Amino acid sequence: MTAPADDAPLLLVVDDEPSNVDVLRDLLEALGYRTLGAGSGDAALALARDRRPDLVLLDVMMPGMDGLEACRRLKADAATASIPVVFVTALSDARDRARALDAGGDDFLTKPFSRPVLVARIRSLLRLKAAQDQLADSYRRLRELEALKDDLTRMVVHDLKAPLTGILGSLEIVLDGDAGPLSADQRRLLGDAQERGGDLLRMVDNLLDLSRLEESAVQLSPRDLDAARLLREVAGAWSVRAEREGARVAVEAPAGLSVRADEGMVRRVLGNLIGNALRHGGAGVSVRLSAVPAEGDGVKFTVADNGPGIAEADHEFIFRKYGRRSTDSVGDLVEGAAEGVGSGLGLTFCKLAVEAHGGRIWVQSRPGEGAAFHFVLPPRPQGD
Incomplete structure (x- = not known):
């Protein structure tokens, strides 16, 4: 019999009866697989961690640690969780099959088994594992590149x-x-x-x-903020640009409404949202800044405009890093990059800054009906 190739899949056969292990190993090696044998659950776990087989053929009824517990431990260990497990056992009751699958098994064969069926299931699981390994490797390399x-x-x-x-x-x-x-x-x-x-x-x-x-590496510097004062100051900082572009920026906020937050962060969130409104709102756009008590607790801030609006399909996407609206062209991206709008950075910053406070941000808009960006800040940021 020709020895299996060095790169052939490695299969681990586990059974407390040495003769059963030998029979299965002979069969599998004749089919071109490399094999390992183990006579107990403990030995199987040790071999699996050390040799990382491509598949485990596991008996259920064994003294000490049975096959069900061995399978649970294999699947609970990140190093061996992806290894397919096929139970090969004399048990045949439907409840035994259910228990084996609940333990994490990928397949279940009853002795005496059909050799063609065993081979077909092994090949199927090995193909699936190869595809999963390739996907995991691609994901790892993508994360490294990112x-x-x-x-x-x-x-x-x-x-x-x-x-x-x-x-x-x-x-x-x-x-x-x-x-x-x-x-x-x-x-x-x-x-x-x-x-x-x-x-x-x-x-x-x-x-x-x-x-x-x-990376959660930003340390917030929270302080008590008067919402009306904050909005008036932010609107004032944008008044020159708004006037030059024929736009209007109005403020609506009740007196005495306060929230504890990082003032610099919140100012930049509001500034990014105003910049978006001026850029995409068109000539003469009206922008309204408002603050009201949030439902439950905290403060709800809104930056709304009467511009062309945003397609509903883009509502979630625009908050993603380097995301852009479906209506943006390459020219829009270049022209808007300085404002952090077309670059897809401004709104991502807004989302992360608000979430760093324990709040949330969202948009309400339809084409032709303007856009309203809302964000809610809790009374105190997380960890304050």
């Missing part, structure tokens, strides 16, 4: 921040007149460059904070 991409992104973005800050500082000096008088056109162009540079700096900060939020 980790590498994220590391490179953080390095590049971090290195971008210093020269960008220098550019903005130089623009501020020129606009303040420290380098000489400017014409109206020069002041307008330099002011626009400073504003766009600020947008880019916010996107850089979004990227850096996204990485920290994804």
